Amino acid sequence: MEGSEEFITVFEGEVVIRIEEDEYTVRAGESIRFRANRPHAYQHSGAVTTKMSMVIHYSK
Numbered sequence: 001m002e003g004s005e006e007f008i009t010v011f012e013g014e015v016v017i018r019i020e021e022d023e024y025t026v027r028a029g030e031s032i033r034f035r036a037n038r039p040h041a042y043q044h045s046g047a048v049t050t051k052m053s054m055v056i057h058y059s060k
Contacts, residue, residue, distance in 0.1 A: 003059035004036040013050030
């Protein structure tokens with residue numbers, strides 16, 4: 001949905017997030033925010049289980 005945003009905070013481990021052509025590694029203690037209507041994917045990276053919070057805000 002146009003105008004929607006996604007907020008991710010990693011508490012343990014790390015995750016690679018691909019947003020269109022860009023790639024971001026988000027580690028424990030870090031956060032990322034991006035427009036949720038863009039093509040994106042998540043990939044677990046590392047040997048430790050990743051624990052994270054994901055919030056999606058849908059604007060009207």
